[in-house]
Amino acid sequence: MRLTQFHLATVKETPSDADVISQKLMLRAGMIRKLAAGIYTWTPLGLRVLRKVETIVREEMNRAGALELLMPSIQPRELWEETERWAKFGGQLLKIKDRKDGEFCYGPTHEEVITDFARGELRSYKQLPINFYQIQTKFRDEIRPRFGVMRAREFLMKDAYSFHLDEACMQREYQNMYDAYTRIFTRLGLRFRAVAADSGAIGGTGSHEFHVLADSGEDAIAFTSDGNYAANVELAEAIAPGPRAAATQALEQFATPTQRTCEEVAALLGAPLATTVKSVAVMGEQGFVLALVRGDHQVNEIKLAKIEGLGEYRLATETEIIEHLGAVPGFIGPLSPKKSITVIADRTVAAMSDFVVGANATGFHTKGVNWGRDLPEPLVADIRNVVEGEPAPMGTWSIARGIEVGHVFQLGQKYAKAMGAEVLDENGKARTMFMGCYGIGVSRIVAAAIEQNHDANGIQWPNAIAPFHVAVLPLGADRSEAVRAAAEELYSQLTAAGLDVLMDDRKGVRPGAMFADQELIGIPHRIVVSDRGLAAGQFEYRDRRAAENENWSREGLVERLMAKIRG
RNA sequence: CGGGGUAUAGCGCAGUCUGGUAGCGCGUCAGCCUUGGGCGCUGAAAGUCGGGGGUUCGAAUCCCUCUGCCCCGACCA
Structure with missing residues (x-):
């Protein structure tokens, strides 16, 4: 290409509304231009990169045996009602009406459409397994789009859906896709990591996220020092510490008129933050629950939600806290609550002795608290985020930051069951298919590659995706x-x-x-x-x-x- | 959805408080000069000051209203 025949659109000045480096550089290099919030035009220069990423993804999907198709971006409401996601998907679903007032949405994902396609096309186990994919523009009406194409509303995604007669077959294809993803990100020339992810309410046996490593990444990933295991921080297990030390202090309430946080109380006492215990009050399905983590730790909401009886919990209101504990937030703890409550202690908290908690009296905390002696033994669970350097099941945990660019997921029968996608098996019996789904954020990869590869003068493309x-x-x-x-x-x-x-x-x-x-x-x-x-x-x-x-x-x-x- | 900003030339901004002929930098165009790190000089084109309504002799500026965009928060495969 001769530059005089091309459209080079570089600008000297840094755009003022760009807040991550990839967005700044993409705008300055003239790869994208913003049309509206979270909606961008790809210029000839930017499109060359996008197409190169797309090509590599397509080649490796084809090599892995998946079949490309193209589904509509506009989808009818009826389909989404079948899986009850018309209501559940929430505000991210962009809903539109046609001239006859028929209701549609702009597809944020295609489980419904592909399952509808599959139940029409697939009748016999002999047609299985099969994996369909497409590379297509999606739209999710993000509450707050930001970071350029990294978290845009309109974006390009590769999404694949596989269909199987049984779970074992689904798991084989899952591994096949995992391997294909590894080849894709390797070919793209990016430093990445596959991490075990939370499979959420859908359950299933497995889900992995693929993250491009970059300090600016939105997600925290935990990996073990032996390099053999990596997990989303939401999933990384905080193991139980050694046995609890014997109590040495007497129980003592003390005044903390203005000290509400663990940091403030620890400072007042001149004691380490790790001697304090943070109490988080939530309302679960079965009532009021107090979750305890050490003062320097953070409650992990996903782990907490997995505890029996919590399910779809929410934070307790101030009124509920006063009603159950008798004090306002900032001075609450597990000691002598006003009403009967459930106390769940993090494994680390369960192993503490002589610790500090809120006294359940406004303006007071209590120190020298010990399990068994001052209050009953709690329920114990892993309910916190792991921190850098702490022991892991193998070695120690390290924390890195990453940008999620791919996700492989074993869906099981969730959609197939809801939509009646069945095939006849060798005995002529109807069986609900098993499904897997596998996504790659194509346009996000472009931004992630820049986050990982740039210097003061601009972008440093890997050869494979350079324009x-x-x-x-x-x-x-x-x-x-x-x-x-x-x-x-x-x-x-x-x-x-x-x-x-x-x-x-x-x-x-x-x-x-x-x-x-x-x-x-x-x-x-x-x-x-x-x-x-x-x-x-x-x-x-x-x-x-x-x-x-x-x-x-x-x-x-x-x-x-x-x-x-x-x- | 709550809070806070902002909207003036293609881009980045000043001017608004205190109403009186629309400014700067970058870019663009023309000419001269220069030629190894976004050179220099001269000149030029380019704006219904986000939309609508109001106050006033007169509104970018004051008032009302609508809209877009940005930031913080809650939310999020």
Whole structure:
């Protein structure tokens, strides 16, 4: 591509409403332009990257045996009523009406449509297993879209759905997709990690998220020091500490007129935060529950929701807290509540002695508290987030940040059952199919790749998804016929070799501007053609990630470059 | 949905308090100059000051109203 034939839309000034680096760089490089909140136009430059990601995803899905199809983006309400998700999906579902007042939504996902398709198409176990996928624009009306295409409302997604006669077959395909995803992210040239994820209320035996590692990631991932296990922080198990020490202190209530948080109480006492216990009051299905974690820990809502009797719990209101405990929030604890309540202690809390809690009297806390002696033994469960460096089932936990770009999921029979998707087995008996679903955020990958690969000058694309592999920059082509001819010849050869080449043939553009644009848009390799170089019989090569130039002779240049790009 | 901002040239912003001929930087266009890190100089084009209503001799500026967008929070495969 000659730059004069292309639409380069770089800007010098950083857009003021961009709050993550990928969004800034995508706007400055002219890859995207915002049309409305969370809705973007992909420019020719940005689209080249998006298409490269899409192509790799498609090739690997095909290789894994999945079949591409394309479903409608507009879906009728009736289908969503069958799974009761018309109401349950919530505000993210963009609902629209046609001229006859028929109700539709813009598809945020396609379980209903594919299951409807499958129940019509699939009749015999002989047609199974089968895996259908599409790469398509989705819309989720996010409450607060932000971070550019990282969390846009309209986005490009690959979604696949597999159908099976039994669970074992579903699990085999799940593994097949897991392996395909590993190949995809490896080919994309990204540093990533597959992590065990919470499978939520749907249950099922498995779910993994694929995260691109980046400090700016929205999700915390926990992984063990031996590298063999990684989990969403929501799932990582906090193991029980050693046995409880014997009580040494007497129970003592003390005044904390203005100290409501564990931090404030610990500061007042001059004691470590880890000697305090935080009490979180919630209302579960079976009544009032007090969840206890150590002062320096955080309650994990997903773990808490899994406890028997809690289910769809919510935080207790101030009125409920006063009614059950007799004190206002900030001074509550498990000691002598006003009414009978359930106390659930985190494993760590259960192993504490001589600890500090709210006294259930406004303005007071109590120290020297001990299980068994001062209050009954609690129910014990793992209800907190793990923290950096603490013991894990194997080794110790480390915490990293990641951007979720893929998710594989064993759906089981949830949708097939709700929608009556059945096939006849070898005995002629109708059986509800098992399903798996597998998503990849294609447009999000573009942003995630930038979060992971950039410097002060701009983007540093991995070769596999760079909009162009190499930039040819002729310096002074306006006045040097030799430079112009050499650049043209090089451009032809590189293009003929199958590389994506961008030649900066703009008139009167100074070298500094050429370099700045090439670095901003992140072309991974550049070759400078100049009178100075030609006189020495050399071309100047620079890797986007390198600080220094290399002088390459004309001989073997194309091969040398190919080796760098194709690996 | 709650709270807080903001809307002025293609982009980024000042001007609004205290009403009186629409400004700056970047970009764009023309010319000169320059040619290894977003050069320099000269000139030019470009704005129903988010929409509607009101006050006033006169409104970007004051009042009312609507809308978009941004930030914080709650929420979220």
